[in-house]
Amino acid sequence: MKKIVLIGMVFLFAMSCKQDAKQASDETGFDFEKLLNDFNEEGLVLDPIKATNAGDSRYNDQFPNFLSEEYAQKKRAYYTKYKEALANIDDSKLTETEKMSKAVLEWDCDINLEAMTFKKDLMPIDQMWSKNLDFNQYAGGTNAQPFKTVEDYHTWLTRVDNYLVWLESAKENMREGMESGYVLPKSLIVKVIPQFEGLSKGNVENHLYYSPIKNMPESFSDEEKDNIKAAYASLVENKIMPAHQAMTEFLKNEYLPKGRTSSGITGTPLGDVYYNHQIKKYTTTTMTADEIHTLGLSEVARIRSEMEAVKEKVGFKGDLNAFFDHVRTNRKLMPFTERSQVIAYYDSIHEVMKPQINKLFGKQPKTPFEVRRTEPFREKSAAANYNRGSLDGTRPGIFFTPIPDVESYNIFDKEDLFLHEAIPGHHFQISLAQENEELPDFRKTLWYSAYGEGWALYTESMGEELGLYKDPYQYFGMLSSEIHRAIRLVVDTGIHAKGWTREEAIKYSLENEAESEADITSEIERYMANPGQALSYKIGQLKIIELRARATEALGEDFDIKEFHNQVLETGCIPLQLLENKIDNWIAANK
Incomplete structure (x- = not known):
């Protein structure tokens, strides 16, 4: 009987939300839901690849010439049209969910129109x-x-x-x-x-x-x-x-x-103005390059001190840089002879976590999940990555891991990698957003790197809560991944705002993390190709950690970790300031 009553209450609440949305539409004199749907539908026509990725097959034969002037005019008109429409909407007539959608859409229009003022298409x-x-x-x-x-x-x-x-x-x-x-x-x-x-x-x-x-x-x-x-x-x-x-x-x-x-973007006519745009785009903040560089130096120093503690715990004699070499070359951390063993290893990590996941996450995705080897054609230059499942859940979310040389596949940092790229990182965040029927369609596939990558890096810090990092080398792997993201704050701003060369950035990374020189070189070149993207991980992670600490302190015994995670995940990708506002409102409502 209790279950029936609860289902009835949920149904009534859902109907109430829809009635609120309809009332808002009536009072504002237009259909706000239709505006959001139109934005999504026109966006799929503009970018049919996005439709294909979502499992929408209507445009599978299309690939527009994204570099043509005709396409640029259509794209500019698209974002301008919706930006102007939003300017005429009175927030006081919208529901809370609609206000969030409006704020997200405003951000999306602004950042895309700003991006079109640069000639990046010439590269x-x-x-x-x-x-x-x-x-x-x-x-x-x-x-x-x-x-x-x-x-x-x-x-x-x-x-x-x-x-x-x-x-x-x-x-x-x-x-x-x-x-x-x-x-x-x-x-x-x-x-x-x-x-x-x-x-x-x-x-x-x-x-x-x-x-x-x-x-x-x-x-x-x-x-x-x-x-x-x-x-x-x-x-x-x-x-x-x-x-x-x-x-x-x-x-x-x-x-x-x-x-x-030259290595940095300032070696092109795009210059500092473009890099500032990229910082804004990828961190969704107003932070400056100098602020981010200083934060990175501070985080590198903090994490290095934790690494020193792990080095002492395993009894390694030598300095931290020697320990990096030890970890890079330790054959005991390279146990595989067949690629299938790598896939099985990740499956075993998932099995260990399952009981703990149920304690930390109330909402979990229905979308299936798989681990696969990265396709051979891109394996040598690719990093591990996650490909989202389809909106209807028929195509699974896939964690791809490159295995170019299985016998040198080092596992010291692979538990945290699984948390980040797979569960409860990208698979949970992306799939739950896609499955959330309360979100308008355009927000189900929207991607802001500070939120998405910030969430994934935050989940790496949850390894012990999830039953992992029992081996000190695996915990060191988590620290290595975290310092890798902290180093990004230093070297990305170093390359693009402070005149660092590629070689200087490689040297700094080698001195502060356990990655191989070949991997570090690929990473530095990645930052050179896409200024600012590498900043998003640490900025987003630190904000989510800050919000969790704020909620824990404010709510005390009433703090519910499951509900905190629900609050963060249910919105889909949003700019960090909007996430902070949402969590502050949730704290105030539950205090």
Whole structure:
């Protein structure tokens, strides 16, 4: 009987919320819910890849030329239209949920319009962040782009044709950038060249873009299979390979000689103004480069002292930098001989955590979850990452881990990696937002790095609460990951605001963390390619830790960790100031 009454109360509350929203719409003279839905629908037309990632198949054949002036005009008009519409809305007539949606939408319009004032499109390709790398992930046939029907196979062929138009525009933009100083550092260009060169040659049937043929459904007729095979072979041989060969030659013969020797974004006309924009975009704060640099130095010093304690605990004789080398090269921390053992290792971490997760999280996602090896074509240059599941939950969330050399796969920092990329990090945060029926659709797939990466780094600090870090080396791994993010505050601002060179940033990192020189070099080059993104992790983590401490102190015995996590996660990605306001209101309501 109690359960029936509770269900009835929940139903009445949900109906009340909808009635509040309808009342707000009536009083303001327009349908606010429709405005949010229109923003989402028009956004999917503008960025059909976003629709594909969400499991919406309506635009799977489309790939607009994101670099064209026509596209820029449409994008500018889109954000301007909704920014102006929001300016005419009276907050006092909105529900609390609608006020949050309005504030998030205002932020999104402003930051995107601001980004369009810069000529970053003249550097459209780099070794980690550019659209060609994202697009290549769909080509294998195992990602968000579906390959289940005959129509799916033909749809992809059309999307590839559209993508090749973008690729040609990228080359044109890069030529223009070469003439005006908008060009990548040489050290990044040499990393881009192999990515194109690898797709420009080889056996057609072993090519990445031929991969979907190997998993064709048996239900296809022989004629359908033959036609699709011929079409995909022609695609690879007559379109993909020549286009990638042309880009390879351009990069080698034209672009690389024009590459710059500077490391920071101030070596381009984008300058300090662009870096300040990137700080705002990725931290969702008004912090300055100097403030972030100082915070980073402080955090590095604090975490180093904790690392010293672990070094003493395991009885290592030598200084901390020697201990870093010991951890990097300790064969006992590299136990695997088969890649399947790596996947099984992560599954075992999940099993250990399950009882504790139930104590800390009231809401848990329904979306399935898997661990997979990173695709071989991007494995050598990729970091571990999470790919969100579809909105309807039919495609699982996937934690990808690169295993280029299984026998050197070091596990000292892999428990915290699983917490961050998988559970309860990105999988919980992203899936719960997508499953939240109270959120308007545009907020279910919105991504603000300070919130999303901040949450994931916060979950790393929960390892002991989740039954992990019992081995001191694993706890040291957590500290290593945290200091890695603290170092980012120092080196990202160092490179882009203080004139540091690539080599100076690498040296600072080597002196303060246990990552290999090769991994550190890739990391530094990552920051060079996308200024400011690396700042988001630590800034977001520190804010969530601060809010948890504030709530714990204010509520005392009434503090409920499950409810705190619900409050943080139920909103989806939002700027940090909006999250802080929400938690402060929750504290006040429960005091």
